[in-house]
Amino acid sequence: MLAVVAGTGFDASPRWPTRIQVFVANSGSDNVTVYDTRLGKVTATLGVGDYPTGVGAHPAGHRVYVTNESSNTVSVIDTRTLAVVATVPVGPNPFGVAATPTHAYITNFGRDDVTVIDTTTNTPVKTIPVGRFPHSAVASPDGSRVYVTNHGGDSVTVIDTGTQTTVGTIPVGVFPAGIAISHDGKRLYVANTGGDTVTVIHTDDNHPTNTTKVGDAPLGVSVTPSGRVHVANTGSNTVTILGPTGKPIDVVKVQRMPEGSAAAPDDSFVYITNTGSDTVSVIDAKTGEPAKPFPVGDAPEGVAVTS
Template identity: 85%
Template sequence: MVLLALLAATGFDASPRWPTRVQVFVANSGSDNVTVYDTRLGKVTATVPVGDYPTGVGAHPSGHRVYVTNESSNTVSVIDTRTHVVVATVPVGANPFGVAVTPTHAYVTNFGSGTVTVIDAATNAPVKTIPVGRFPHSAVAAPDGSRVYVTNNGGDSVTVIDTGSQTAVATIPVGIFPSGIAISADGARLYVANTGSDTVTVIETGNNSPANTTKVGDAPLGVSVTPGGRVHVANTGSDTVSVLGPTGKPVEVVKVGRMPEGSGAAPDDSFVYITNTGAGTVSVIDAKNGELAGPFGVGKRPEGVAVTS
């Protein structure tokens, strides 16, 4: 009862609205740990110590593992989602930031070395290093695992990696200082948050070319797509989330916490989770109507977020 009262006091809707159980994994760069939040229980169920300055989080398609990039220790922590224990620490390149995961491999962007480290998901061993653009930031995998897409902050571009050959096969021009990236459930469209130009570029993956560009809020960073097709862009400079339709058309703007940075969509199309770096909270947005279900507290400087069922 005390927990419910505290949640209510912060504006959190503690009623049983969650369709299925999902776990939300949040990388807290300021406290060197990962917060695990269970939506069915309505509380934080674990705090997992990881490496120095964790930033990105990526979930394995099975939901059994999450991969956390530790930017200052040049490692990736692999967490078992059932036991909430770090089962491996993998050395990667300089200043790892983003991570995308296919059924067989994890792809880690090394911001400081202009490369992507490929980690074997079965052995947790690095197996290849792929050169990409300057200052690679974030990554996302195609739903079928055939491609991985990487944003290059310093090159204003997206690198396309063929996961069969483990090589870069294309470069797509986008806006200024591209950061977050997400892909639609059918794999047909990419959404790239261009932090330097306050825009989102929509890319058609069939021909690897930009389809259109949409103006959003100030300094967009994280971006996610719900199974239903809504795109949620965290605007760190304006404390808002821009909600777009599948083609990039603006739908609405949602006010969230201070300095929103990460964006993660639940696989059951229920809610979207936004990390507020300046507030130490996660805002919860209803994926269907844009209403705020309420925030919950995490660690210091939350950045990346991944949602597993």
């Protein structure tokens, strides 16, 4: 039985001089909160479309893409000026975001496909059919593949970004939602909301290697540079920490209804959105110790981190 760690813990802000910006989509207030970890405070609140849910960062860090589920658009944010610089029409009920240097891939939950956006022109250039109710997406570190969870198909679709076509389907658990990839690109981690599990997949052969039991209704998942996997369990108000192979390490108690999970690129902290308490929990990426959470907008869901 793993111990459950709770409490506000230490103050995260003064420990890391590198400027890390945390972008949080607040679905209940139709805006994005920007938190600067070096300053230890919210630096901007940006209005976007209706019911923003997913957030994804460009690999270069200069753009963030926010899916607006009720207005069927994507808001493009310049991370240097903290301004919305474009609004891109996509398919119905967009949710997940994965970005490569040249394109952003948007999952359209209501149409069983992915809209591909040219990141230079901010225009849609292609639509790729995937499985039923596509939820989340992640790009491989080299940008050659995008992986999409199909919430209604209990599977992951593999997209070749060179040909912009699907090249495989991987069976996973029940109602897959969040997905993350290791920094070396060798392992995928899929949170199966319906089965309270995480499936680990080897990307060399797209073969599931094992399935690990976590908390109730896991949704968001992220991987730190050192290989720790953080899974937000929305039904049990906890975060399960796994090792690279999927072995459980720890369980951290957070606030109500944790949903999104994002790891800082400097291996400092992991950020968890708590939809039921309008906060973001902060967890030390190396020790699992909880830090002081910070308030955001109404019903935060997606989260992304840039430096």
